[in-house]
Amino acid sequence: MIRAGIYGATGYTGYELLKILARHPRAAVAFASSTTYAGMRYCEVYPCTYEHVLVAPEQAPLDQADVVFLCTPHGASAPYARRALAAGVKCVDLSADFRLRDLGVYQNWYGTHLAPELLPDAVYGLTEVYRQQISGARLVANPGCYPTGPLLALYPLAREGILSGDKVIIDAKSGVSGAGARPTPTTHFVAAHDNLSPYNVGRSHRHVAELDQELRLYAGRPLGVVFSPHLLPVSRGILSTVYVSTGPSWNDDKVRSLWREAYQHEPFVQILDAGKMATLAHVVNTNRCAMSVCSAGIEGELILVTAIDNLLKGASGQAAQNMNVMFGLDETLGLPA
Amino acid sequence: MIRAGIYGATGYTGYELLKILARHPRAAVAFASSTTYAGMRYCEVYPCTYEHVLVAPEQAPLDQADVVFLCTPHGASAPYARRALAAGVKCVDLSADFRLRDLGVYQNWYGTHLAPELLPDAVYGLTEVYRQQISGARLVANPGCYPTGPLLALYPLAREGILSGDKVIIDAKSGVSGAGARPTPTTHFVAAHDNLSPYNVGRSHRHVAELDQELRLYAGRPLGVVFSPHLLPVSRGILSTVYVSTGPSWNDDKVRSLWREAYQHEPFVQILDAGKMATLAHVVNTNRCAMSVCSAGIEGELILVTAIDNLLKGASGQAAQNMNVMFGLDETLGLPA
């Protein structure tokens, strides 16, 4: 039995990890920590049946854990990662602290890095792309919720060199859980319900850094990402509509074939048939990424649509998937297909 | 032109009053005050086009107002009321500060009263019941959102003496705007969406005090209210399902006739035909109260259903209706029918 500790357990990603671990046949909760709710039972925080008593993070029994999930904000994660690794405990960080290979880029977007010496050890946890490295990693940087879907769709195209032009437009729509559990004017029911709000549009959202980094690695050249996140009146799910240019010799059928080949053995990638477009309903409450492609109606222009559950494939699901890989388990254990 | 000032203008009821005043042909905004947002234009607080610059409440130019609306919390309203009345300005208070005739009852439910000397001046602002008194009042205590619908439905029955037994059950469901604009865990989108939550069930919600007071006045004897509010995943609207016992000589048809007689000239009471039940869709974005009645399937037992928009007939709409009455205007001015 793998013993998994959770730091920051009372955010939405921590709650989701508890659900995953509760049905995981080979892993169990070692501890669940919370600064705010230390001493309370988990079922006093969320309407569930979990009886785990939350511990203060500094009291978390690292010696009883084989792996920890850091569901803490960027900045806060790095010191926990250092402590866990020093104790010989593997680490899946759900924050941005170890996603960016270049320290300068991190500092630009997020400020001071509190454990830069660990950056070389970190593997970007997009499982389908980096499975090999993840299997040997002690520190996995779980991808951001927004990048996961578009990167999975673009990876085979970028690697194959079929993206022409120097720009990719990602029009993304995310459910409100992506904004976190802290009550704010933005996440107030009355503000979000019956509404749709673009925010941090252009190249101002922090996930642009990850998208840039990964696309450049896949394509072998820089690709300018234009990224427009929108807050959607649903609790869960991200749908991304991606506009790309390809050479005139490519079309949606060929891209679909390329995807099918790249992902034929992937349990969590669902490639839709011609004529079908991915929707949130395809993926919510699953760890899948659904992807679809169609012509933009102009030669050489394609529209890719991806959908994920932001709390599963976009966060805790992929984190558990990575844990499974790190410990040599069947990758699907504990995860809703 | 009636000049109306609004204290606490950046809560939901204040926002709604601004909308009403914007389309009111005989009234205009004198000032809009806010402690938090003083100095900002209104359209920087809510997604609207109102250019009013918010003033700090102590800077509010009372001398330029004929009436003020107090959209402030209980406790905070009383001192504003005192100041306004002292300046010769009429006052419609949307808080609970002047709803309860008995100071002891107020203290029981709300704590210290900061202007008890004004209680004798206050008229309970359920327009259809107290119109006469409101027309001569300088201080109107606007009813709570929950009591408004059930009281309008029960008033003709209680007055007529046809309620038997000593208990009335009110199962009420309210949209989230009823919980106010302050972000809390309860009003977080993810907590409220796709959910339904009973709270303060039984006789623990503060609106029980108003319900008790008014029903006793209408019936001439105490009636025990059992009150179960539920938080509903909509922004606006309250639907109340009311279970009453009557003598066996009464039935739904007779109650409907009684209502029609009582409310035949009321512009904001909509009595549904036999076989139709009130729904939120009947009333949202209007100042109406829809009411319907049917047999409970047991002789002498009836089910009344009322629906209002909690921000209009349940708060700002009724407040403006009361202002219209206080100033001798057509009662429907500025109000969506």
Place this chain on the structure above:
Amino acid sequence: MIRAGIYGATGYTGYELLKILARHPRAAVAFASSTTYAGMRYCEVYPCTYEHVLVAPEQAPLDQADVVFLCTPHGASAPYARRALAAGVKCVDLSADFRLRDLGVYQNWYGTHLAPELLPDAVYGLTEVYRQQISGARLVANPGCYPTGPLLALYPLAREGILSGDKVIIDAKSGVSGAGARPTPTTHFVAAHDNLSPYNVGRSHRHVAELDQELRLYAGRPLGVVFSPHLLPVSRGILSTVYVSTGPSWNDDKVRSLWREAYQHEPFVQILDAGKMATLAHVVNTNRCAMSVCSAGIEGELILVTAIDNLLKGASGQAAQNMNVMFGLDETLGLPA
């Protein structure tokens, strides 16, 4: 491996059964039938990954099934049940065809019964109450979605004889999936969203028949049910607020103890602590029934609140739970706790 056939597989309860069977370690889909979609793959009907090819019901290979789930409407189910039982196949019927012990009562509410000779064989499938009989049954009549929660809450009280008076009021609120997958004006998004609608209020909803029958059996005397269903703007979940009178010697603490004793070994009954009320968020996407109780603020009057997921504990989840019991399996297999 238990081989389970599904008739009427393309309604919401059929879809939910497919999901349960997909994760059930000891059962698998033998066939999924549909009149409308015969010949199509399941993933062409719903946004999922199921590749089952739908068969016309008359083509369904009964000889390859150990049990069938009838997700067909009342009236349609009875003939399928007869055919299945004749073929030696056990049967869980999710329609109302075998819920009512008294043929006359069935005819009153539903019209002609097409297989009345099977009524004596049918067991009412409220698992926690009838587990013993279900374990030996060949025909289980799965309870209606509305009765399940209130009956579980009332069963210990009725059996103990602590319900006084002759009336129980059930104010119930159901998500739209309860109205079925057929598009109608009522289930149109624009009609249901931002709305709350009472319907079939009093004693006119068909589930009254079940409630009456069971409560009479539990209490040993007739109890008049007043039942007010409301359509709630959520997809899944039923919350029922139940008003009961007890002798003055009972209170919420005692009821909670009674529940805890009655249900101490039940995996799918969650009894909330004092001060907590059941909400939809406690149960959606689980097979649990959450129940809570508090004082109505009047001596001898209590308010019970129950919550279930209407498609799980209210339909397909309980159906699978019953299948598990019928085949001697661990009752929780395949079911989300």
Place this chain on the structure above:
Amino acid sequence: MIRAGIYGATGYTGYELLKILARHPRAAVAFASSTTYAGMRYCEVYPCTYEHVLVAPEQAPLDQADVVFLCTPHGASAPYARRALAAGVKCVDLSADFRLRDLGVYQNWYGTHLAPELLPDAVYGLTEVYRQQISGARLVANPGCYPTGPLLALYPLAREGILSGDKVIIDAKSGVSGAGARPTPTTHFVAAHDNLSPYNVGRSHRHVAELDQELRLYAGRPLGVVFSPHLLPVSRGILSTVYVSTGPSWNDDKVRSLWREAYQHEPFVQILDAGKMATLAHVVNTNRCAMSVCSAGIEGELILVTAIDNLLKGASGQAAQNMNVMFGLDETLGLPA
């Protein structure tokens, strides 16, 4: 008093027109027709208070009308338009029948045209662009819901010649009322709620024809529209995120200035300040179009965001605005600002 008849009055746009006319000080309902509900009072169809008795369309008293609104589907509108014009009654058609100047283009997208002889008389009813022509028109072709926002945003840019490249990407998200009142699997609450679905993506949605036509007219050269509509889980509102290339000498500030100049006297165009993005909450239940612009983070690339209420500025509101223009009235009468 202008007497307005409504054909197809029981769809959502007809309902909205009734609401507008009910508060319009200079216009009134002459008749409301419906094939399905002829003979019923309007308040039996929708939860409202309108007592108009619906007439069969062939019984509609054209001689009592000064203008008719055609809320009928494309194909059905043309014959009603012919009949109305022949009777000397002005006509605002909310269908697509008279939006496309080129008969061949119409036939391509919609099939046979039943009154092609009227095409030369029709004016495209985008009020802010064609006000002059509308004021003298007897037949106005009210724009489609999707084109309205993007065309208003793009008009000043296209006219000014600052759009470079030959492509405009419009990623649009519409509330479910845009799909009409007829119940379908797509508009079922359970299918639309908690979901987001792209459909007719690329250049396959019929509104592409209008967008192409108008942009070509404004820019004086063809511009290829890539159009991705998505079904959004709200009842009302369309938000469009528009990706355009401009010369490097343009930026968001300049575009904002251009808009302010072009629309300075427009009562229904709201241009947001720098740093603010249009959201549905800016416009729902108003006749406004909100528009905002920001840099895409790449030189010469801009993101425009427009928001409208699809039933008001996107349909019935603009139709009434056009009626006001056609009859020389204050353009804002009856319309919520």
